[in-house]
Amino acid sequence: MKLIILVGTTTQTAMGIADAISLACDDMVDTIDVRDMSEADQSVWDEEAVFLICTATYGAGNVPDNAQAFFASFDEQPRYLGHVKYGVMALGDEASYPDTYAMGGRLFDEKLADLGAKRLGDIWFHDASSDVIAEDAGVEWCRDWLQTMVKPTYLIS
Numbered sequence: 001m002k003l004i005i006l007v008g009t010t011t012q013t014a015m016g017i018a019d020a021i022s023l024a025c026d027d028m029v030d031t032i033d034v035r036d037m038s039e040a041d042q043s044v045w046d047e048e049a050v051f052l053i054c055t056a057t058y059g060a061g062n063v064p065d066n067a068q069a070f071f072a073s074f075d076e077q078p079r080y081l082g083h084v085k086y087g088v089m090a091l092g093d094e095a096s097y098p099d100t101y102a103m104g105g106r107l108f109d110e111k112l113a114d115l116g117a118k119r120l121g122d123i124w125f126h127d128a129s130s131d132v133i134a135e136d137a138g139v140e141w142c143r144d145w146l147q148t149m150v151k152p153t154y155l156i157s
């Protein structure tokens with residue numbers, strides 16, 4: 001099974017998490033493909049994979065610049081995504097932006113759910129105002145997510 005991690009980032013924290021996952025979780029899936037969202041379009045959902053949205057939040061609770069075109073393309077080319085299974089890693093800063101905390105990931109989750117995709121597990125949050133080390137906590141969550149949510153769904157032993 002292939003895991004595609006779609007990364008929305010400006011200062012590369014989300015990319016750091018995705019890269020750490022690709023190194024630390026490669027024993028759990030066949031392939032891990034990390035992609036900057038600026039290179040993604042709606043054809044990505046045709047790939048046989050499970051998807052992980054890993055994105056920061058910018059502006060007034062918006063997706064990062066590198067994710068803007070991809071996010072807009074959901075409305076420009078809407079299609080039913082009932083075959084898609086995904087997880088969400090949502091980054092934000094709760095102390096500085098309490099009203100729009102981690103909205104980037106929440107927006108993707110809302111959009112995917114509206115189009116019929118199925119989220120596996122709960123959204124994982126990372127708060128930049130905490131002491132939690134993003135890469136370490138992200139890898140730990142992802143290993144657990146792959147084991148408890150993805151493997152049973154795809155019947156991988």
Ligand SMILES: Cc1cc2nc3c(=O)[nH]c(=O)nc-3n(C[C@H](O)[C@H](O)[C@H](O)COP(=O)(O)O)c2cc1C
Nearest residue numbers: 009010011012013014056057061092093097101102
């Ligand atoms: C200009 C600016 C705007 C931001 N807006 C939000 C926001 O609305 N909500 C939120 O939760 N975090 C917000 N953040 C915090 C980032 O999402 C957070 O620091 C994240 O870890 C950055 O990830 P990245 O390094 O992958 O870009 C903002 C940060 C900056 C610099």
